[in-house]
Amino acid sequence: MKKTIAKVLPKIIGNGLNAVSYVAPKYASAKALDIFATPRQGRFKDKHQAFLDTAKQHTLNYDNNTIQTYNWAGTKKTILLAHGWESNTFRWKKLVEALQLLDYNIVSLDGPAHGNSSGTQFNAILYSEFLNVVAKHYKANVIIGHSVGGMASVFFQHKYQNDSLQKMILLGAPSEFTNVFKNYVNMLGFNKRIENGLNQLVLERFNNLPSHFSAAKFIKEIDLEGLIIHDKGDKIIHYDEAELISSNFKNSTLITTQGFGHGLRDDSVNKAIINFIKS
Numbered sequence: 351m352k353k354t355i356a357k358v359l360p361k362i363i364g365n366g367l368n369a370v371s372y373v374a375p376k377y378a379s380a381k382a383l384d385i386f387a388t389p390r391q392g393r394f395k396d397k398h399q400a401f402l403d404t405a406k407q408h409t410l411n412y413d414n415n416t417i418q419t420y421n422w423a424g425t426k427k428t429i430l431l432a433h434g435w436e437s438n439t440f441r442w443k444k445l446v447e448a449l450q451l452l453d454y455n456i457v458s459l460d461g462p463a464h465g466n467s468s469g470t471q472f473n474a475i476l477y478s479e480f481l482n483v484v485a486k487h488y489k490a491n492v493i494i495g496h497s498v499g500g501m502a503s504v505f506f507q508h509k510y511q512n513d514s515l516q517k518m519i520l521l522g523a524p525s526e527f528t529n530v531f532k533n534y535v536n537m538l539g540f541n542k543r544i545e546n547g548l549n550q551l552v553l554e555r556f557n558n559l560p561s562h563f564s565a566a567k568f569i570k571e572i573d574l575e576g577l578i579i580h581d582k583g584d585k586i587i588h589y590d591e592a593e594l595i596s597s598n599f600k601n602s603t604l605i606t607t608q609g610f611g612h613g614l615r616d617d618s619v620n621k622a623i624i625n626f627i628k629s
Contacts, residue, residue, distance in 0.1 A: 364538030371543040379547025386534050386548075387471040391436040392464035398440040405458075412483050415476075417459055418466035419484055422446055424455040427516075427627065430490035431458040432481060434497025434522075435472070438465035441496070445620050452624065457488045461499065474498050474527070474563070475556055478505035485512050492627055494519040497587065497612065501527075501565050504595075508568035519577045519623055520565075522584055522612050525591040527563035566594045576602030577626045579619055586612040 363385065371378035394402070405420035420439050429449060431442045439458040449456050460467040461477045469476075481502055485493065491514060495503035500523025507515060524530050531552075535545050552560050569576075576599045580592030589606070596604040603626075610616050 360538045364540050367544060368539070368541045371541060371547070375543050375547055379544050379551055382538070382540060382544050383548055383551050384471070385538075386531075387473055389436045389463050389472050392438050392461075394438060394440065394465055398438070401440060401443050410483050410487055412479050414468075415462060415480070416468040417480050417483060419488075420458045421488070422450055422456040424450065424453040426452065426454045427491040428455040428457060428488055428514075429627065430481070430485055430488065430493045431456065432477070432493065432495040432499035432503055433458075433461060433464070434495075434499045436464070437496070437499075440465075444615075444617070445494075445623065448620050448624060449627075452628075454627070455488075457484065457490065459484045461502075474502045474505055477502035478509065481506040482510050482512070485510075485515065489514045491515065492517040492519065494521065494623065495523060496521040496614070497523060498530075499523075501525075504565040504568050504572065505563070507572050507574070511572075515574055517575045517577070517627065518572070519579070519626065520592075520595065521579050521614050521619070522581065522587050523565065523578070523591070523595065524587045525564060525566040525594045527560045529588075529591065531560050566598045569595060569599045572599070574601070575626075577623070578602055578604045579607065579614060579622060580604070581607045581610045581612065581614060583608065584612045 367378045367382055402420065405422050408419050410417040410419060433439060433441050438460050442458055446456055459480060461472060462480060463469040463472045493503050493515060500520035503518060531548065549559055578592050578596050580589055582589050592604060596602055605622055610619065
């Protein structure tokens with residue numbers, strides 16, 4: 351029953367806003383963007399607390415936002431971890447534990463409207479600003495981003511060219527924001543009025559159309575060692591996004607997995623990450 355509701359609900363919302371768009375197109379598009387940017391999950395549960403308590407916690411600020419950070423101190427390179435949509439720092443538990451055994455200095459943050467960071471809305475551009483603040487504060491040497499955390503990592507480094515960074519690892523990361531947007535439009539079945547309105551709202555708020563925000567394009571101007579890991583059967587972010595990023599990331603290696611899906615939760619993935627950091 352719950353699965354049926356979950357499948358039908360997006361279409362009900364889409365049809366409702368499509369009807370509204372005929373009389374109030376701007377309102378319908380704004381509401382559609384609000385739904386797109388509002389995570390339904392990603393806050394912590396009680397079972398996560400024991401792991402979080404193993405880290406030194408510190409709050410940073412960006413504009414009117416608070417950024418929750420977690421630090422597992424070590425003497426080696428500083429590794430910055432950026433989770434994806436509707437996730438939080440807990441998703442890194444196994445990788446953190448593996449890196450701790452090797453004495454790396456590990457830092458994680460909760461993205462906007464996720465974990466213990468402030469806000470109710472999320473987007474990759476705001477997330478990239480969070481990453482800049484955290485990377486600068488902790489002097490990160492390696493950044494690891496999963497999903498939209500990977501996209502935000504590219505956006506951040508493209509804009510700020512942080513000198514302390516040496517390596518970037520992208521896990522299941524999307525390349526083209528237009529594809530992310532198009533998937534959302536298709537999932538809810540929005541009409542052209544709303545789709546065009548969404549594009550206009552992005553232009554008004556971020557001074558560029560969605561097509562401007564391309565990890566593959568931005569990464570051409572990033573001079574870091576790169577590792578890209580993507581599953582061939584990823585149903586959330588298709589594998590060709592990884593190929594597109596890889597073809598434009600000068601000094602990078604693409605590792606293809608099979609059977610791990612979008613989450614890429616497997617010890618072999620963590621092993622590949624650690625080997626790359628060591629090299």
